[in-house]
Amino acid sequence: MDELDLRRHVYRTLADTGLAPTADEIAELVGGPEAAAEDLQRLEDRHFVVLGPDGEISMALPFAARPTRHRVLNGSRSWWANCAWDSLAIPAALHADAEIEARWLDDDTPVDLRIENGRPAGEASDGFIHFTIPARHWWDDIVET
Amino acid sequence: MTAPVPVMWELTLGWYGDRLDPAWSPPTVDHLQGLLDAVGLTDPFWRLT
Structure with missing residues (x-):
């Protein structure tokens, strides 16, 4: 299984289940825990995934x-x-409409936003998304971004 | 920096719309910069390099 095959498996699992395959599950596919750790590191090096500690x-x-x-x-x-x-x-990746559950940072009230008929809808659909980190630094610390 | 939700949606369709395509391959920086430029995100804040 090459990097792009493994990436496809990770994305398909996330899309289908909402969960990523575990390192143990990947180990079964690639021939053991050491191979899985190496393959996952390669995916992270290519910015295909981000690994936790x-x-x-x-x-x-x-x-x-x-x-x-x-x-x-x-x-x-x-x-x-x-x-x-x-x-x-x-929703853009899934090509599907969706409800978005989130809360405003300033007053913790629910955000009214959904994708409906392929377009943003709801009270927040004419709102703004705030970015604090310039684009050229997004991958300096993607977790913070 | 802020960006309107409709602008981000248009950007996102190009940026992430093919992410689950089995034939997906990593986009170039030039391609991604072109997507930002195309929706009007041209401030230096949005420069990828």
């Missing part, structure tokens, strides 16, 4: 593999997003 996948943009403040829902399926932009990017 435990060596597990924590992000495969725009998907988050762990609970965050941003959740995307479509019927009975749901996904965690890393940030406000990624909460738009998940």
Whole structure:
């Protein structure tokens, strides 16, 4: 399984289940834990995934593999997003409408935003997304970004 | 820096719309910069390099 094959498996698993495959599950595919750790590191080096301190996948943009403040829902399926932009990017990647669950940072009230008929809808659809880190530094610390 | 949600949605369709495509390959920086430019995000803040 080459890097792009493994990347496809990670993304398909996230899209289908909302969860990333674990390092143990990847080990079964690639011939053991050492091979899995090496392959996952290669995926991170190419910015295909971000690994947590435990060596597990924590992000495969725009998907988050762990609970965050941003959740995307479509019927009975749901996904965690890393940030406000990624909460738009998940429906875009899935080519699906979705409800976006998030709360405003300033007063912790729910954000009214969804993708409906392929377009943003809801009270926040004419709002703004705030970026604090210039684009050329996004990958300096992608977790902070 | 802020960007309007409709602008980010247009950007996102190009940036992430093919992310689950089995034939996906990593985009070049020039391609991504072109996507930003195309939706009007041309301030130096949005320069990728």
